[in-house]
């Protein structure tokens with residue numbers, strides 16, 4: 001059973017919204033009648049395709065191309081999206097990258113060089129900061145909410161690399177910090193996804209054959225973008241007395 005909210009007139013921005021978890025969140029908000037700005041990397045084919053398909057289905061969507069990992073482009077994208085929407089109720093900081101196609105073991109320090117750290121810090125940690133900073137006044141004006149997409153990698157469950165785990169742990173720290181910074185007007189929460197059926201660049205299955213084995217998940221299935229989108233929707237539009245928290249959405253993996 002899906003949560004139902006009446007979000008007609010509500011304005012939402014989802015970063016990294018053209019694929020996977022972000023697109024799952026976009027579709028959850030649209031189902032409830034919201035208008036959604038979809039951000040993804042400039043030139044993204046997925047972004048163009050998603051906008052075209054969702055418009056054809058009669059939804060209110062606007063494209064908000066921009067690189068959240070870029071110090072100038074992220075605030076520009078947020079400003080233009082808020083102008084196009086006419087305000088902002090919910091910011092979903094979802095864009096993220098593993099920066100590698102195959103997992104990097106914690107012991108492989110050589111592959112964890114400064115360029116790699118810089119990419120992950122810029123996209124996964126500074127990206128949400130830049131977007132939150134640029135959207136803060138609009139969110140305060142609407143008494144809105146932020147949901148950050150972290151990962152169970154933040155809890156020591158393993159991930160594509162140690163820098164990736166560190167950026168997601170940092171994002172959980174910022175979730176708590178921002179919940180105080182923006183209270184009482186704006187609630188700030190996070191989800192920590194487990195295994196995801198998405199277009200994620202890093203393929204674990206080639207290295208760890210069992211990562212996509214549903215047998216390792218207590219609920220015995222891999223999470224879908226819809227599963228994660230529903231949790232994001234609830235934390236943004238429901239959960240009125242919840243702030244500064246992380247909801248593990250992982251089929252029970254962290255238990």
Ligand SMILES: NC(=O)c1ccc[n+]([C@@H]2O[C@H](COP(=O)([O-])OP(=O)(O)OC[C@H]3O[C@@H](n4cnc5c(N)ncnc54)[C@H](O)[C@@H]3O)[C@@H](O)[C@H]2O)c1
Nearest residue numbers: 016019020021041067068069095096151193196198199200
């Ligand atoms: N896939 C997993 O195993 C997994 C697990 C836990 C958490 N997560 C997190 O979930 C979020 C979504 O990942 P997904 O699994 O849906 O992957 P995905 O690759 O399907 O979607 C991520 C989207 O973000 C976009 N993006 C990447 N860098 C960007 C940038 N700098 N600016 C704007 N957009 C950018 C990509 O183009 C892509 O469309 C990420 O934050 C990721 O860290 C993923």
